[in-house]
Structure formats: C-alpha cells, structure tokens
Amino acid sequence: xxxxxxxxxxxxxxxxxxxxxxxxxxxxxxxxxxxxxxxxxxxxxxxxxxxxxxxxxxxxxxxxxxxxxxxxxxxxxxxxxxxxxxxxxxxxxxxxxxxxxxxxxxxxxxxxxxxxxxxxxxxxxxxxxxxxxxxxxxxxxxxxxxxxxxxxxxxxxxxxxxxxxxxxxxxxxxxxxxxxxxxxxxxxxxxxxxxxxxxxxxxxxxxxxxxxxxxxxxxxxxxxxxxxxxxxxxxxxxxxxxxxxxxxxxxxxxxxxxxxxxxxxxxxxxxxxxxxxxxxxxxxxxxxxxxxxx
Amino acid sequence: xxxxxxxxxxxxxxxxxxxxxxxxxxxxxxxxxxxxxxxxxxxxxxxxxxxxxxxxxxxxxxxxxxxxxxxxxxxxxxxxxxxxxxxxxxxxxxxxxxxxxxxxxxxxxxxxxxxxxxxxxxxxxxxxxxxxxxxxxxxxxxxxxxxxxxxxxxxxxxxxxxxxxxxxxxxxxxxxxxxxxxxxxxxxxxxxxxxxxxxxxxxxxxxxxxxxxxxxxxxxxxxxxxxxxxxxxxxxxxxxxxxxxxxxxxxxxxxxxxxxxxxxxxxxxxxxxxxxxxxxxxxxxxxxxxxxxxxxxxxxxxxxxxxxxxxxxxxxxxx
Numbered sequence: 001x002x003x004x005x006x007x008x009x010x011x012x013x014x015x016x017x018x019x020x021x022x023x024x025x026x027x028x029x030x031x032x033x034x035x036x037x038x039x040x041x042x043x044x045x046x047x048x049x050x051x052x053x054x055x056x057x058x059x060x061x062x063x064x065x066x067x068x069x070x071x072x073x074x075x076x077x078x079x080x081x082x083x084x085x086x087x088x089x090x091x092x093x094x095x096x097x098x099x100x101x102x103x104x105x106x107x108x109x110x111x112x113x114x115x116x117x118x119x120x121x122x123x124x125x126x127x128x129x130x131x132x133x134x135x136x137x138x139x140x141x142x143x144x145x146x147x148x149x150x151x152x153x154x155x156x157x158x159x160x161x162x163x164x165x166x167x168x169x170x171x172x173x174x175x176x177x178x179x180x181x182x183x184x185x186x187x188x189x190x191x192x193x194x195x196x197x198x199x200x201x202x203x204x205x206x207x208x209x210x211x212x213x214x215x216x217x218x219x220x221x222x223x224x225x226x227x228x229x230x231x232x233x234x235x236x237x238x239x240x241x242x243x244x245x246x247x248x249x250x251x252x253x254x255x256x257x258x259x260x261x262x263x264x265x266x267x268x269x270x271x272x273x274x275x276x277x278x279x280x281x282x283x284x285x286x287x288x289x290x291x292x293x294x
Numbered sequence: 295x296x297x298x299x300x301x302x303x304x305x306x307x308x309x310x311x312x313x314x315x316x317x318x319x320x321x322x323x324x325x326x327x328x329x330x331x332x333x334x335x336x337x338x339x340x341x342x343x344x345x346x347x348x349x350x351x352x353x354x355x356x357x358x359x360x361x362x363x364x365x366x367x368x369x370x371x372x373x374x375x376x377x378x379x380x381x382x383x384x385x386x387x388x389x390x391x392x393x394x395x396x397x398x399x400x401x402x403x404x405x406x407x408x409x410x411x412x413x414x415x416x417x418x419x420x421x422x423x424x425x426x427x428x429x430x431x432x433x434x435x436x437x438x439x440x441x442x443x444x445x446x447x448x449x450x451x452x453x454x455x456x457x458x459x460x461x462x463x464x465x466x467x468x469x470x471x472x473x474x475x476x477x478x479x480x481x482x483x484x485x486x487x488x489x490x491x492x493x494x495x496x497x498x499x500x501x502x503x504x505x506x507x508x509x510x511x512x513x514x515x516x517x518x519x520x521x522x523x524x525x526x527x528x529x530x531x532x533x534x535x536x537x538x539x540x541x542x543x544x545x546x547x548x549x550x551x552x553x554x555x556x557x558x559x560x561x562x563x564x565x566x567x568x569x570x571x572x573x574x575x576x577x578x579x580x581x582x583x584x585x586x587x588x589x590x591x592x593x594x595x596x597x598x599x600x601x602x603x604x605x606x607x608x609x610x611x612x613x
Contacts, residue, residue: 013587038601041552050523050526
C-alpha cells in the first residue's frame with residue numbers, strides 16, 4: 001500500500017495538526033507514503049471560478065507526476081479530493097481535451113495518460129487497509145464516545161466524479177470508520193451540508209450561522225465530538241466556532257477532530273503526537289471520555 | 295412488494311398546527327413511481343392527503359418533494375430505487391419555502407426571485423426586420439440551462455437559503471445566466487452588476503446540492519460559477535467575492551499553494567480595519583495553540599514553482 005501523498009495546502013498551513021496526526025497514524029496501518037512536494041494547489045474550486053481549464057492543467061500536472069512514479073494519489077482533504085476527482089473525470093472522458101492539456105505539460109517533460117487514481121484517506125482505510133487492518137491497529141477502542149460525522153461537500157458530491165456507483169460504501173465511509181474505532185455514530189441532517197467556509201469572507205453572517213447550526217445540531221443529537229475528513233471544514237467548524245456561538249448568542253463548545261486525530265486516539269497515540277493541543281475548541285472532554293488526560 | 299410510505303403531514307386548519315408523520319402500507323409494483331404510490335394512497339386509503347402533480351413525466355415540474363432526505367421529482371423516482379421489500383420510504387415537502395398543506399409548498403417566493411432577474415430578452419439597438427437571429431453554435435451551451443422546468447427542487451435543498459432567505463438561490467441565478475450568456479441580449483453588464491450585490495452570485499457556497507438534485511441536469515451551481523467569471527471579465531465592482539477569486543489565483547501563481555493569511559488580508563483589504571480586527575481573537579488563539587505552519591506565518595513558494603508559473607504564462611498567452 002504505497003501512495004503518492006498529496007497533503008494539500010491547509011494541512012501544511014492553517015491545520016498543521018492534520019499533517020502531524022497523519023504522519024503518526026499511517027505507518028501503523030501498513031501504508032507507505034511518498035510526499036508530492038512539487039505539486040501545486042488543486043485550485044479548491046476557487047481558481048476554477050476564474051478559469052476551469054487552468055485548474056485542470058495544474059491538476060493534470062499533479063496526476064502526471066504521480067503517474068511517473070507509478071503510484072495512486074492519497075489525499076487528506078475533502079476539497080482536494082473532490083476538485084481532483086472532477087478534473088480527472090473531465091480529462092479522462094475527453095481525449096482531445098487531454099491531448100490539449102498534455103501539450104501544455106510537454107515542456108516539463110510530463111504527459112498524463114489518464115491512469116492515476118486519486119483517493120481520500122478515508123476511502124483508502126476501507127478499500128485498501130480494510131476492516132481487519134483498521135481493527136488490528138486499534139489498541140484503545142473509543143467505547144462510549146459519541147462522534148458526529150461531517151464530510152465536507154466535495155466528498156459527497158458530485159457522486160459521479162467521486163465514483164459512488166462503483167464504490168457505494170464511500171457514501172457512508174466516515175460512519176463506517178467511526179464504528180470500526182469503537183465509537184458510536186451520531187447521525188444528524190447537516191453531516192453532508194456545507195460548513196460555510198467558502199463564503200466566510202463574502203457573507204460572514206451566513207457562514208457563521210452554518211457553523212453554529214451544524215455544531216449545535218450535532219450536540220443536540222448527543223455528540224461528544226465532531227469528526228471531519230476535510231481541513232477546510234475544520235477551519236470553520238473549529239476555528240470559527242467561538243465567533244459563530246457569539247453571533248447566535250449560544251454556547252456550543254463542541255470539539256471538532258480531524259479524522260486522523262480520532263484514528264490516532266483509537267491507536268493509543270498521545271494527544272501531543274496528534275496535535276490535539278492545536279485544536280481551538282479544546283478536546284479535553286473527548287480525551288476524558290476515552291480515559292486520557294489532556 | 296409491500297412498502298411503508300411515511301409521509302410528513304401538515305394541516306393549516308388543524309388546531310395544533312404541528313407537522314407530524316403518518317404511515318401508510320401499500321402494495322407497489324416494480325414499475326411504480328413514488329408519485330404512483332402517493333396517488334394510490336390518496337385514491338384508496340386517505341383522500342385528505344394533499345399533493346401537487348400533473349404530467350407524471352418529469353415535464354411540468356409540479357411534484358417536487360423530498361424523498362429519503364433529498365429533493366427530487368416524485369414522478370421520476372421509482373419506489374424500488376429508494377427502498378427494499380418491506381422497507382419504509384420517507385416523504386416530506388420541499389424545504390426553504392412555506393408549506394401550504396402536506397406535500398404542497400408555496401412557490402410565490404420562488405417565482406418572485408425568478409422575476410427579479412428579469413427573465414426575458416433585452417436586446418440593444420434598433421429592432422431587426424425579422425427575428426433576432428442567433429447561430430446554433432452560439433446557443434448550444436444554453437441548452438442545459440434552458441431545460442429548467444422550475445420545479446424548485448434545487449431551491450429546496452440549497453444550503454444557503456436554509457440560513458438566508460434573501461439569497462436569490464440556484465434557480466433564479468441559473469435563469470439569470472441563461473440571459474447573461476444569450477448572444478442576443480444587450481444587458482449582460484447591467485444584469486451582472488445587479489447580481490454582484492449581496493444575496494446574488496457571490497453568496498453561493500459551491501456545495502453542489504443543486505447540481506446533485508436537479509432532475510434535468512441544469513447544473514445551477516456551474517452556471518453561478520460562470521456568472522462569476524463573466525462578472526470578473528466585465529469588471530463588476532470589486533467585492534470580497536471577486537477579490538477572493540482574483541487573490542486566490544494570484545497566490546497560486548506566486549507560490550504554487552494557498553496562503554490562507556495572505557488570502558484573508560488581501561480579500562478583506564488592508565483598509566478594512568474593523569473586519570480585520572474582528573479576526574484578531576481567533577488569530578491570537580490559533581497562535582497561542584501553535585497553529586502556525588513550520589514555514590512561518592506566511593507560506594513559501596513550493597519547489598517547482600517555475601513550472602507552475604510557466605503554465606500560468608502559457609494559459610494567458612493562449613487567450
């Protein structure tokens with residue numbers, strides 16, 4: 001299980017604890033990673049607003065770099081995954097377009113043949129590591145912990161690009177992993193909705209209302225913690241939660257963990273290794289539930 | 295097969311005024327749509343069940359409702375695609391609009407927003423002697439968006455409308471695109487200036503719910519993104535939305551990766567002191583918790599940035 005690792009901008013920027021936790025977790029799962037240090041940002045759907053083709057060219061370059069190594073790509077961000085999946089679908093389904101894009105990549109000595117598979121860590125957990133592999137790595141089952149999944153739009157839609165028809169388990173991947181770690185899934189309607197981050201700088205009021213709605217709804221449904229495979233969602237749900245609560249005159253205080261942080265807890269890793277001190281909503285209560293000190 | 299229809303009921307004449315779920319057990323055929331089932335219930339079990347429908351062929355757009363948590367047309371949804379033998383299918387009215395009774399919603403707000411975007415052709419210059427002629431090639435890209443049947447399904451599941459009823463919404467914005475991108479229309483710039491305002495094209499979160507649920511493949515969100523691109527091309531007044539996209543592109547060109555602090559600073563603008571100040575508590579907390587990348591507060595360019603910049607240059611040249 002060797003992958004070209006695409007960490008994404010945010011795990012190297014605003015959410016360093018995500019990168020840190022992945023680095024501690026993956027060796028215990030039998031995964032090997034080669035980090036793609038020369039790959040660019042996917043465009044996150046924002047660059048595509050201005051110029052979709054430019055976004056596709058940059059992503060084709062990343063796919064070609066992985067193809068050159070003969071490795072599939074592993075992402076740890078719902079947005080990176082979604083944007084790359086959509087770009088890959090466009091490139092693979094239109095040979096003329098792919099040839100045109102390859103014309104632009106030629107000067108760097110790159111050609112994309114359309115063979116690179118791009119998968120999020122949460123899918124790799126289920127499809128490659130497998131249930132047994134996950135359970136083997138669990139040394140501290142999260143029994144009694146109630147975790148609400150929060151996917152991030154790009155890991156749920158559009159289903160065609162994300163391969164949900166070929167891999168139907170992807171639609172419920174987060175719930176499955178939470179259960180395999182011994183925790184209880186707290187289902188709530190907002191789990192597949194938008195976290196609000198894309199409009200934080202555009203319409204802050206609406207963005208914060210989304211944060212407040214999702215976190216308080218999950219808490220009302222009995223969640224001790226929210227878990228997300230998307231660092232962009234984390235920036236809003238964790239980083240902006242205090243401001244959102246203030247706007248709505250509410251008290252929320254729901255810890256939001258990156259998926260590898262939750263995984264690491266179940267693997268017996270300590271909170272420092274998982275960067276839990278970096279989460280803005282203190283996860284102290286979560287650690288208490290699984291018998292750890294913060 | 296036997297199927298349980300769990301239907302959200304609401305009667306405005308009931309003293310409690312509370313919605314409730316009512317279950318009906320029904321024998322359905324493999325060919326039955328959810329609409330067929332609902333009509334059977336109304337005709338054979340409970341004539342008080344209220345729903346709106348007409349063509350039964352995904353043309354009229356009357357039977358929009360939420361089935362198993364997602365808005366869709368009841369006439370386009372087979373029962374067997376939603377539930378297995380003996381299972382329960384959950385049916386609710388569309389969201390983001392008032393409920394009149396049971397599965398019937400009030401579409402007045404929907405139509406008001408459609409009217410707001412002035413959905414008619416507004417050509418400039420003298421009238422031609424005959425029709426306003428447009429080549430097939432120049433209209434091809436509008437085929438998808440013209441397929442909209444105004445069912446309201448995208449509006450029902452729009453995540454922005456859930457928190458802000460003032461947002462124009464996916465259906466009206468897709469309709470606006472249909473005229474902005476029509477080669478015969480002469481008011482594209484005026485339309486884009488209107489759509490540039492709060493509640494318009496920049497308020498969409500790009501969550502793709504509208505793309506996923508649309509029964510006709512209109513792809514409303516993609517049209518909204520195209521409106522944004524056209525707005526920037528036509529130099530609509532700068533907003534946080536347009537600056538966000540412009541700065542994002544520029545940062546990738548400079549560094550190859552996103553630089554969040556710089557993106558926020560340049561999007562808000564250094565003169566926007568009140569907004570910048572409002573983020574200081576969060577930034578301080580992040581700093582104290584060590585939520586700072588190894589490379590420092592601002593990002594460095596990635597190795598291979600020259601190759602990225604060359605691609606940007608080539609793309610610009612090709613335009």
